[in-house]
Amino acid sequence: MDTPFRQATRAEKALSKLGEFCWDRPWPVLGSWLLITIAAASIISVYSGFLVSGAGSIAGSQSAKIDAELTETFGVRDSQALILTYSDPALNLNEDARYDFLDGIEEELLELEKVDAVIHANDLIEQPRDDKGGALIITLNAEDALGAEQQVPIIRDAIGVMLQDRDQMEWAVSGRGAISYDLAVFSNDDSANSELRALPLALLVLLYAFGALLSASLPVILAVVARTAAFAVIVVFAGLFEVSTVAQAVVTMLAIALGIDYSLFIYHRYRQLLNDASACEPDQVDMQRRGALVEAMGQSGIVVLYSGVAVAIGMASLVITPMMEMRSIGFGGLAAVVMSVAVALTMLPALLSLIGAKALDWPNRVKDGRGYAATSQAWCLWGGRIVRNPGIAITGSLLIILLMATPAIYTQSGFPDDEFFPNDLEAVRGVQMLDEMGIKGLSSPVFVIVSRDDGGKVISPENVMKLREFREAIEADPRIAEVSAPRLSTRTALMPFPMSAMQRLVSEDEDKILFRATPQNDTSLFELRQLIREIPSWNTITGMTVETGGQAQFLNDFDDGVTASYVPVVVTVLFATGFALLLMLGAPLASLKALMLNLLSVAAGYGMVVFVFQLGYGAEFFGVAGATELIPSSVPVVIFAVLFGLSMDYEIFLVSRMKDIYLSCGDNDRSIIEALGDTGSVISSAALIMALVFGAFAFSQIVIVQMIGLGLAAAILVDALIIRAILGPALMKVAGQWNWWPLLPSSVEAADSVKLTLPDARGPDDKGLPIN
Known part of the structure; x- marks a missing residue:
């Protein structure tokens, strides 16, 4: 392959200098990240209770207005009421004993500081099934719904003491505040379990890819640091204003996926460039290592930076919505992407400066035929087939994508009934x-x-x-x-x-x-x-x-608010992401194509969510009893906002490589084939890791998290293996040189240009990323 030349941009030069700085000062950089991680872990352990569950109140909505009216005018505190349900064989069939019990427990409950009133269920509804148990409504005198939620464990502990002598009694405290509290605690444990499922799977893929434990461990270490720091950020936010517990699952998903993804892009390019060090004199190896990192930061670091901007745009679009739950997802996503970019651009160079080339390969398990040369050649051959048969590639890939997206037209928005809440929750047991x-x-x-x-x-x-x-x-x-x-x-x-x-x-x-x-x-x-x-x-x-x-x-207000946010979120993301792409690529048609392809991946992922959860085809595989029949209105907009930026990093990685090659040689077909050969392995392996991370959350016990996890995992696989590997290159072939209008190949061949090395064929000893 010929060597392309082009002028490095100001951003690429700045990232190269950042790489030099971190390489030359590894201990201060790593020491800073160690302090950040320790401080973040301390903040999480002390203040994670600040996160709240549910969607919070919706400012200016009718439900918020009526809640205030009920409290101020009628003294009704429905959002601050708990329900004590009980069943005891000794009381269910003995009316006198039951009323004695109720009078006694009512007296004790009224002695608690925040209990305002206790109402028997029989006073509100006729003919309850007393033989099945009874219920008391406990009205709290709390400042707001959040204050009521914080009283749930106190009330439960007090009731536990009152009923400690009744061994035969089954009881539970439920209500809106209790559901919120239980989901907050459960979400914390569930996110931790999902993380434990995701990390080993990602490590196994990386071990296969690199064949060396240390190389495979680096992206995972960076992802864990990014996740810890990002979670601490949202906990700090929660001390200032309401942040939903759903942000925790989003932070965990995105920080792990992006932390690995971004590190992989830079590390993959560094390993490619580092292969040249084998031909250097021993005293030049360190300089070659440093040079490889600096060049990788300029080339792949810019992809990480622009990808981070694309994801941040999607997350920021959720922050502008009026719903607390949606804003929380936006804040969590912003924290995750900022920390993931930061660790990839600073911590990774510092770590690589301390680890020699041979140490990265320990213990070496890469076999002949699995290195970069073999996979690059395979992807080049694949690119050649796409270039020769673009019509078949476009037709076949579109059929698959449209087939996956079709169930989306049957969407029925709403909230699944509480039968889809985890049965482990005490509040659910009470209902x-x-x-x-x-x-x-x-x-x-x-x-x-x-x-x-x-x-x-x-x-x-x-x-x-x-x-x-x-x-x-x-x-x-x-x-x-x-x-x-x-x-x-x-x-x-x-x-x-x-x-x-x-x-x-x-x-x-x-x-x-x-x-x-x-x-x-x-x-x-x-x-x-x-x-x-x-x-x-x-x-x-x-x-x-x-x-x-x-x-x-x-x-209803939540649905109306989310639906109203669809247009501003989509328009904001499309406009801002398109502008960022245009700045980076300088090619309007290539930028527009990227936006359209991203919409297709979103449609395919969301279609699978409807197919599995709403329609129920395969729901049991994910631990859901059957069809939910409804999809929460927040799911499609969250999938869109999160996925649009996530899939953009593969587009930027691939198309920016095509651009470099095209500007060098002016041959559109060659740019497609060689770019696929250069990036195909890292995109496919990164997508597999990201899909495994999101897929781990599809086995969560909270249905909305499962829906988001499945939608993201399916869309990422479609995006990397069908859109970027088949449909996108085929469309680039059809568009020809119009892809790069108004760029001209000759405009970049200047004497002061910066060398961007395309990978040459390597021998069987190369240590490139082998997955195809």
Whole structure:
């Protein structure tokens, strides 16, 4: 192969100088990273409890407004309520013993500092299955939902002491705050388990690739450092504002995948260039090693930098959304990519300066025919076939991608019911007990506030009949079991009933009233969310406003917020990523092609998520009982934002190599073939490692994490093995020299240009990356 020349950019020169700096000062650089890692581990151990679960409140949404109204006007703290469910053979069939027990435990609960009130389930819903157990609603006096969540372990510990003598009693504390707390704890353990699955798999691939333990271990070490530092960053963020626990899984996935990926790009190029050291005099080897690192930093370091920018753009697009859960994913992703880029560009050069070439190969297990020359030749042969048959390559690859993407058209957005939560959670066990008692609806009440627009009394002679009709319409709906409502009459009450309870359903100024509807036991979350949208349309009273609240309303607001973010997220990512590509490649057509191909990989990955989880084909393989029938609305936008930047690093790595070769020789076909030969092995092996990392999270016990993990793993494999290896090169062939317009080959052949060495054929002793 001929040697191409081109002028090094300012960014490449800066990265080469950074490599020189870290190479010449390895101990200060490594010492700094050691201190950072120790400090990060300390921060995580002390402050990781700051992370919260769930999606948080949505500023400006109806659910947030109604939650505030319920607390301030009616004294209802639904988001701060816990439910104690219990079942004891000695109490279930003995009414007197049961009431004695309830009176005693109510007294003890009211003595706790944050407990505001205790309500028997029998007071809210008729005919519970007492033979299956009972339930108490514990209302907390906390500052907000997060404050209630932090009370969950305190309440549980106190109840455990109260019930320590009742060996036959089964009990659990559930509710919105309890689910959040349990998911926070579970997510921490689950992410750690997924990490333990991912790292050994990645190490095995690297061992096969390099055939040497030390070489294989370097990317893994860097990934662990990046993950630790990134997790500490989001923990610090959590001390300033709400950050969801889902950020932990995202940090772990991305930091490990990117830490290995970015290190691999630089290390792979360094090993290629280092092969020349074997022909040098012994006293020149160290200089050759240094030169190889500096050149690798300039050539592959720029790919890492631009790829990091592309991933960061996708993550930043999530930060602008109004949902706390989405912002948390964005913050976690930003922290992961920044730390992954940082360790690859600083820690790796410092480590390589201390490790000799021979040490990198210990113990040497690379066999003849598995080195760079063999794999490069194989990829060149493959590139030749693509160039000779572009039509077949384009048609075949598009058919595969479209087949994988097709299930996406059947998407049904929503939140899977709690049957898809991990059964290990105490809160889930509590909901299952409520289900057995026939009062599962207590865990997700619907609140309906009727207010008068002119500030007058809602319950007035002219409105009473229509208010009764409105209440009857709610009660008659098959999705509703019971409705608690104020006394809808203007006459003086002569019969005794609990006035205090009724008065809490009417505001002090009587300009608002509250209906509390308890769903039927078999009403699904999806049905409840439909009901919430329908209820306001049942109002026939002029001058009255009907607003709904509760968990179902929050989920509707969340869906609406996520859906509204689709356009700004997609536009932001496409525009910013396209601009970054144009800056790097200087070729509009090649940049546009890269954007379009990335969209195809996103579609293929998301299509597989719908196929497996929503439609249920193979869901059991991932430990899910069956089809979820719904996909959370956040999944497609998260997959898009994360994946768009991730897959861009392969595009940058491949196309930038094509550009260098084309600018040297002016031959488009040759640039395609030689670039595939030069990058095919590292792209395929890096993609395999990244897919294994994401695939490990597909076996998580949290369904939304499983969906994201599977979507990313499938898309990365499609991107590397079909799009970058077949479809992309075939399209480059069809476009011909228009790929590089307005660049001209002759414009870069100057005397002061910088040599960029294409790999020559190596002998069987080379130590390049052998996977193809």
